[in-house]
Amino acid sequence: xxxxxxxxxxxxxxxxxxxxxxxxxxxxxxxxxxxxxxxxxxxxxxxxxxxxxxxxxxxxxxxxxxxxxxxxxxxxxxxxxxxxxxxxxxxxxxxxxxxxxxxxxxxxxxxxxxxxxxxxxxxxxxxxxxxxxxxxxxxxxxxxxxxxxxxxxxxxxxxxxxxxxxxxxxxxxxxxxxxxxxxxxxxxxxxxxxxxxxxxxxxxxxxxxxxxxxxxxxxxxxxxxxxxxxxxxxxxxxxxxxxxxxxxxxxxxxxxxxxxxxxxxxxxxxxxxxxxxxxxxxxxxxxxxxxxxxxxxxxxxxxxxxxxxxxxxxxxxxxxxxxxxxxxxxxx
Amino acid sequence: xxxxxxxxxxxxxxxxxxxxxxxxxxxxxxxxxxxxxxxxxxxxxxxxxxxxxxxxxxxxxxxxxxxxxxxxxxxxxxxxxxxxxxxxxxxxxxxxxxxxxxxxxxxxxxxxxxxxxxxxxxxxxxxxxxxxxxxxxxxxxxxxxxxxxxxxxxxxxxxxxxxxxxxxxxxxxxxxxxxxxxxxxxxxxxxxxxxxxxxxxxxxxxxxxxxxxxxxxxxxxxxxxxxxxxxxxxxxxxxxxxxxxxxxxxxxxxxxxxxxxxxxxxxxxxxxxxxxxxxxxxxxxxxxxxxxxxxxxxxxxxxxxxxxxxxxxxxxxxxxxxxxxxxxxxxxxxxxxxxxxxxxxxxxxxxxxxxxxxxxxxxxxxxxxxxxxxxxxxxxxxxxxxxxxxxxxxxxxxxxxxxxxxxxxxxxxxxxxxxxxxxxxxxxxxxxxxxxxxxxxxxxxxxxxxxxxxxxxxxxxxxxxxxxxxxxxxxxxxxxxxxxxxxxxxxxxxxxxxxxxxxxxxxxxxxxxxxxxxxxxxxxxxxxxxxxxxxxxxxxxxxxxxxxxxxxxxxxxxxxxxxxxxxxxxxxxxxxxxxxxxxxxxxxxxxxxxxxxxxxxxxxxxxxxxxxxxxxxx
Ligand code: SF4
Numbered sequence: 031x032x033x034x035x036x037x038x039x040x041x042x043x044x045x046x047x048x049x050x051x052x053x054x055x056x057x058x059x060x061x062x063x064x065x066x067x068x069x070x071x072x073x074x075x076x077x078x079x080x081x082x083x084x085x086x087x088x089x090x091x092x093x094x095x096x097x098x099x100x101x102x103x104x105x106x107x108x109x110x111x112x113x114x115x116x117x118x119x120x121x122x123x124x125x126x127x128x129x130x131x132x133x134x135x136x137x138x139x140x141x142x143x144x145x146x147x148x149x150x151x152x153x154x155x156x157x158x159x160x161x162x163x164x165x166x167x168x169x170x171x172x173x174x175x176x177x178x179x180x181x182x183x184x185x186x187x188x189x190x191x192x193x194x195x196x197x198x199x200x201x202x203x204x205x206x207x208x209x210x211x212x213x214x215x216x217x218x219x220x221x222x223x224x225x226x227x228x229x230x231x232x233x234x235x236x237x238x239x240x241x242x243x244x245x246x247x248x249x250x251x252x253x254x255x256x257x258x259x260x261x262x263x264x265x266x267x268x269x270x271x272x273x274x275x276x277x278x279x280x281x282x283x284x285x286x287x288x289x290x291x292x293x294x295x296x297x298x299x300x301x302x303x304x305x306x307x308x309x310x311x312x313x314x315x316x317x318x319x320x321x322x323x324x325x326x327x328x329x330x331x332x333x334x335x336x337x338x339x340x341x342x343x344x345x346x347x348x349x350x351x352x353x354x355x356x357x358x359x360x361x362x
Numbered sequence: 363x364x365x366x367x368x369x370x371x372x373x374x375x376x377x378x379x380x381x382x383x384x385x386x387x388x389x390x391x392x393x394x395x396x397x398x399x400x401x402x403x404x405x406x407x408x409x410x411x412x413x414x415x416x417x418x419x420x421x422x423x424x425x426x427x428x429x430x431x432x433x434x435x436x437x438x439x440x441x442x443x444x445x446x447x448x449x450x451x452x453x454x455x456x457x458x459x460x461x462x463x464x465x466x467x468x469x470x471x472x473x474x475x476x477x478x479x480x481x482x483x484x485x486x487x488x489x490x491x492x493x494x495x496x497x498x499x500x501x502x503x504x505x506x507x508x509x510x511x512x513x514x515x516x517x518x519x520x521x522x523x524x525x526x527x528x529x530x531x532x533x534x535x536x537x538x539x540x541x542x543x544x545x546x547x548x549x550x551x552x553x554x555x556x557x558x559x560x561x562x563x564x565x566x567x568x569x570x571x572x573x574x575x576x577x578x579x580x581x582x583x584x585x586x587x588x589x590x591x592x593x594x595x596x597x598x599x600x601x602x603x604x605x606x607x608x609x610x611x612x613x614x615x616x617x618x619x620x621x622x623x624x625x626x627x628x629x630x631x632x633x634x635x636x637x638x639x640x641x642x643x644x645x646x647x648x649x650x651x652x653x654x655x656x657x658x659x660x661x662x663x664x665x666x667x668x669x670x671x672x673x674x675x676x677x678x679x680x681x682x683x684x685x686x687x688x689x690x691x692x693x694x695x696x697x698x699x700x701x702x703x704x705x706x707x708x709x710x711x712x713x714x715x716x717x718x719x720x721x722x723x724x725x726x727x728x729x730x731x732x733x734x735x736x737x738x739x740x741x742x743x744x745x746x747x748x749x750x751x752x753x754x755x756x757x758x759x760x761x762x763x764x765x766x767x768x769x770x771x772x773x774x775x776x777x778x779x780x781x782x783x784x785x786x787x788x789x790x791x792x793x794x795x796x797x798x799x800x801x802x803x804x805x806x807x808x809x810x811x812x813x814x815x816x817x818x819x820x821x822x823x824x825x826x827x828x829x830x831x832x833x834x835x836x837x838x839x840x841x842x843x844x845x846x847x848x849x850x851x852x853x854x855x856x857x858x859x860x861x862x863x864x865x866x867x868x869x870x871x872x873x874x875x876x877x878x879x880x881x882x883x884x885x886x887x888x889x890x891x892x893x894x895x896x897x898x899x900x901x902x903x904x905x906x907x908x909x910x911x912x913x914x915x916x917x918x919x920x921x922x923x924x925x926x927x928x929x930x931x932x933x934x935x936x937x938x939x940x941x942x943x944x945x946x947x948x949x950x951x952x953x954x955x956x957x958x959x960x961x962x963x964x965x966x967x968x969x970x971x972x973x974x975x976x977x978x979x980x
Binding site for chain 1: 402405406408599600601602603604605606615618619622627629631648649650651652654656658659660662663664665666667668669670671672673674675676678692693695696700786787789792821822823824825826827828829830831832833834842843
């Protein structure tokens with residue numbers, strides 16, 4: 031064991047019985063998160079998991095760390111308060127497509143814009159699970175659900191594009207069906223300074239079974255996804271024989287040899303946006319992996335830096351000086 | 363040189379006990395500064411005082427119009443005062459709109475000073491006046507003094523080298539100088555203030571100081587007035603160190619003091635809203651006092667970030683007004699359910715909905731006490747005067763941290779922007795109530811309780827005490843999620859009892875005036891001063907009435923019933939449709955409460971309260 035592996039996966043399992051539906055994609059995510067967090071070299075009391083409301087948001091109860099199961103959509107506000115109050119904590123936020131993009135969409139974009147050092151796991155199952163099956167802001171148009179018996183007429187959000195548009199400094203996508211990939215993405219998220227937004231394709235066996243099967247299914251995913259790595263060619267296919275290359279603002283399918291090299295750190299979000307737009311409708315694969323990773327000022331650190339700067343300039347304030355100001359007068 | 367010119371010897375100097383001046387002009391005329399300077403100088407002279415600004419609802423309504431009128435009322439006195447006064451003795455009107463908006467409030471025989479320099483056809487038209495009020499009869503019965511302030515300032519500053527626009531911006535100091543002459547006030551405090559304020563622009567220091575002196579000297583030279591007045595220092599003020607303070611300022615200071623006494627750093631999550639934003643402004647400048655502030659993206663994020671900070675061991679605070687309270691209610695329930703300390707400040711304004719943001723009201727009372735989903739009890743503390751907001755803020759912090767509960771602190775627009783002399787507390791009188799965080803993992807349960815029903819506060823980061831909290835119902839013993847029916851009853855009872863236990867730590871309020879008799883006047887919040895003034899008037903007439911004022915709105919102090927029992931009836935004046943009356947009727951069904959509601963966006967006048975109390979006594 032290396033010096034830093036102070037925890038095992040088991041240490042992070044709480045004594046609570048996990049109550050997701052059998053076969054739910056959340057199990058595999060929980061497993062991967064526990065594996066990654068155990069390997070971070072952080073004591074478990076330094077881990078804090080914060081969630082909103084929804085199936086995914088039960089997550090904190092299953093982790094033997096500090097945790098806060100909050101209210102619908104508001105996890106970003108609470109996570110921001112926790113991280114500012116104690117920047118030493120490793121704060122992880124668990125949310126879903128309804129919680130994080132519908133009722134909590136406003137908080138989500140502001141957390142990303144501020145670049146609060148919180149790792150955000152958005153379980154996207156394109157459905158409301160806990161309320162028993164209504165269409166969500168990521169449901170495809172036309173989806174028949176309990177609240178859209180004739181098919182949803184809503185247009186869907188693309189979570190990656192939303193995060194890019196909000197100025198997120200780390201944006202990635204992974205799949206519940208692929209633990210190895212998931213762990214690698216989560217590890218990169220953990221190592222990022224600032225908000226790290228990870229969309230996880232998650233299967234809801236009950237209300238939207240197979241929604242990502244055509245992309246993330248074990249049998250098809252090599253052909254139907256291209257995994258984005260910093261500095262590596264955009265190659266995919268079971269035989270690693272196919273590739274993607276930018277042609278202006280479009281992507282073209284190529285042979286592996288001709289594939290372009292992916293750089294998630296360029297100033298413009300345009301290339302990442304073009305990749306995010308691959309949604310299986312084209313003849314091209316859906317992009318997963320690392321869409322964006324740039325360095326930017328981190329909100330919680332800057333908040334404290336400002337406090338320190340004022341303290342250095344003025345010295346610690348005394349309550350008495352606040353009360354007894356120069357305009358005070360004495361009556362004897 | 364900062365010397366005060368010698369007063370004219372010829373004019374008689376008349377003593378007055380108490381004077382109310384209202385400065386009114388266009389929002390660009392600097393009336394707030396003028397009023398504040400007059401106030402500070404009066405404080406310097408040793409008067410007791412109370413002030414009330416009246417801001418226009420718009421930031422800059424069109425110049426010269428009625429909606430653009432900005433006012434500042436100050437009452438200064440040689441005796442104790444509790445309100446800014448019902449009716450001004452003096453109105454300074456910088457234009458026709460300022461006159462017409464304020465004339466109805468004046469005392470009969472009041473002095474009206476008009477700026478003739480802004481009294482042309484255009485000015486009348488902007489004020490929507492077909493007839494000049496100087497000839498229409500509306501000024502009958504007042505002592506009207508017309509001065510072309512524009513021209514006087516132009517003369518005085520002929521050599522200043524300033525543009526004519528900048529010259530005209532000194533008008534308010536000319537006016538202030540004239541008032542200083544009329545009420546025999548020293549110029550030094552304002553001269554000094556100007557020197558500091560415009561330190562970087564000496565030409566403006568000079569010009570404004572010159573305008574101030576010119577106004578003062580005009581009193582001697584121009585024979586506008588038949589007399590000068592003097593309002594002696596107030597000798598009944600208790601010994602101590604004082605400073606003039608607005609309610610929002612003292613509330614912010616109280617929060618800092620409370621956090622200090624609790625030995626906690628402050629985290630304020632807030633979203634701008636009238637009339638609460640000044641607290642955010644003030645606290646955001648206190649970084650050297652360990653105060654962290656975040657301007658959140660909305661009211662909900664504001665309270666949620668504060669809850670997160672409380673979870674992590676800070677004193678979480680959020681500040682807002684009615685519409686923001688409405689948005690925060692779900693999160694308040696979360697703080698109640700997770701039993702985390704939190705201070706929620708509601709500076710009430712006139713509602714419903716957006717209502718009248720710059721006008722005062724007390725209509726969030728029942729909302730504060732009951733306005734949440736589920737049975738969600740929360741202590742509510744309410745400030746009664748600008749200075750009292752300091753103590754109430756400390757009290758809110760004390761209750762929140764000692765009882766692991768969110769607390770609502772109610773103030774209102776009248777307290778927020780009004781001011782009065784504040785007798786500063788002696789530092790040794792501020793008694794610490796330091797928080798102890800739990801660090802011992804032995805037999806730890808997050809929802810175990812001490813004798814007062816209070817659960818432990820654990821900071822994330824503490825080894826061995828890892829635990830999860832949330833808004834789902836918790837098992838009373840283990841703190842794990844529980845949907846058990848009996849457990850829910852038990853937890854609801856425990857939460858209720860914990861809040862009731864706060865009453866063990868609060869004193870029974872003192873009764874002012876007759877300790878038993880015909881009528882008890884019960885108030886809460888900003889009505890304190892008006893009620894006190896009215897009760898004083900009637901006590902002097904020998905009426906057997908008492909006044910009790912409620913600071914702890916929820917839970918209420920013990921012993922109130924014994925007070926009620928000593929009077930034939932209890933009159934409850936309040937700036938809403940009778941919300942406290944309803945609360946009292948449900949809590950104390952054996953007593954007779956008479957409601958006196960007023961919902962006009964304005965405080966009670968002493969006169970209307972005297973009349974209503976007399977009616978209740980008849
Ligand atoms: S409803 Fe769907 S998302 Fe929720 S636990 Fe069941 S399978 Fe998982």
